[in-house]
Amino acid sequence: MRAWQLEDFGLDNLRLAERPTPTPGAGQILVKVSAVSLNFRDKAIVDGVYDPEKIPKNLIPVNDTAGVVAEVGPGVSEWHIGDRVMSHFYSHWLDGAPARDEPDWQLGGPIDGGLAEYMILEANSAVPTPANLTDEQAATLPIAALTAWFSLVEYGKLQPGQTVLVQGTGGVSLFAVQIATALGARVIATSSSDDKLEKVAALGAGDLINYRTTPDWAERVRELTDGQGVDQVIEVVAGEGLNQSVHATKAAGHISLVGFLGGQTAPLDVLPMLYSQAAIRGIAVGHRRAFLDMNEFIEKQGLDPVIDTVYAFEDAIKAYEHLARGAFGKIVIRVAD
Template identity: 80%
Template sequence: MRAWQLDDFGLKNLRLADRPTPRPQEGQILVKVSAVSLNYRDKAIVDGVYDPEKMPKGLIPVNDAAGVVAEVGPGVTEWQVGDRVLSHFYSHWLEGPPGPDEPDWQLGGPLDGGLAEYMILEAKSAVPAPANLTDQQAATLPIAALTAWFALVEYGRLRPGQSVLVQGTGGVSLFAVQFATALGARVIATSSSDDKLRRAAALGAGDLVNYRTHPDWADEVLRLTDGRGVDHVVEVVAGEGLNQSVRATKAAGHIALVGFLGGQTAPLDVMPLLYSQAAIRGIAVGHRRAFVEMNRWIEKNGLEPVIDSVFAFEDARQAYERLEEGPFGKVVIRVGDEDQ
């Protein structure tokens, strides 16, 4: 099979290679990959800034994959050849609190991922693809959509009438806008681009804040909420900006820390957090049970993922470059021949 493998850190070291097609072992399935989508994590792995000591040489990157079951291993009864499936990022996290070793079982690093013509999945962790989505659409769900769902629904318990601040217009953020809007929440979106804000408004964001025009954007959020702040913040930046998120959150509100675009450390002002009694919770995607529930909700409500661009399998490096440019929505790589 053809597979992209990371021989060393740096995009120039991502190489298209021929590798033996794996065979499923006990409790495993072999998936013929149709499409994958990229997340910021995938770029961070290639750049060597995401747990570099854990990433093996020759890694096949990218978790988010959609495809069809090509072969089942011994003991597998829950899947049949031809079933449409999705990869699940934490392949051992099925339900409940995460175990201390969950990062050791992440697909796309340190375990091989889906940027290949075939991939192995554990039968118990694979997830049915929503029937209303194509494979290219479904490939956007495993990390970005589940992260937003876990932040707002599984942990956040979002209710109609509450308010949600969504930062930026990447994959997680746009899913958060779509979920929150469909669930009856008021959405405030931030971006440095007025054009992207207008496009976020078309997805349901009712209030828009350009953080270049309003560098102290928390003040603008407070103005929009009559000084109260928002119930939920989907925090994708972290770094210095985490203090503004605290200021923008109402008393006893919820900050879902899902990303680190602004850095992996944050100089936190403790007193405003103490006074507000807001909760900051790290969100590292989610478990399989929530993934299945989210997909059922997507089927029922007809949500369609926002795709920025689709690249051919041979153009995987260009897909990473597009991710670097800051797309509006998800960057997808078509792996199979089917236009699904």
């Protein structure tokens, strides 16, 4: 099979190679990959800034995969050849609280991912594809959509009429806007681009803040919520901005820390945090059971993932470069028709 492999850190070292097509072992399935989508994590792995000591040489990157079962291993009865299937990022986290070693079982690093013509999945962690989505659309779900769902619903228990602050227009944020809107919540969105804010409004965001023209955006959030702040924040930036998120959150509200675009360290002003009694929780995607719940919701609501551009398999480098420049919606790579 053809596969993109990371021979060393740096995008110049991501190269297309020939590798043996793997054979599924007991409890495994072989998936013919249709499409994958890129996340900020995928760029960070290639750049060598995401747990570099855990990334093996010649890794096949990218978790978010959709495809068709091509072969089943011994003992597998829940999947059949031709079934449509998606990858689940934490291949051992099926439900409940995460184990300490869940990061050791992440697809796309340290375990080989889906930027190849075929990939191996554990049968009990693979997820059926929603019937209303194409494989290209489904490939956007495993990290970005599930992170948004886990933050808002599994952790935040979002209720109709509550208010959510969504930062930026990356994949997690756009799914958060769509999910929160479908659940009857009010959405406040921030971005540095008025053009992108207009697009977010079309997805359901009711209040828009350009944080470049309004640098004290947290105070503006308080104004929009009668001084109270929002029930939930989807925190994708972290860094210095985490203190503004605390200020923007209502008393005893929830901050879901899902990204680190502003840096991997965050100086926190402790006294405002104590006074707010807000809860900050790290959200590292979610478990398989929540994935199944989310897919049922997506089918019922007819939710359409936002895709910016679809690249050919041979143009994977261009896809990564597009991700680095920024996009509105997901960057997808079509592997096979």
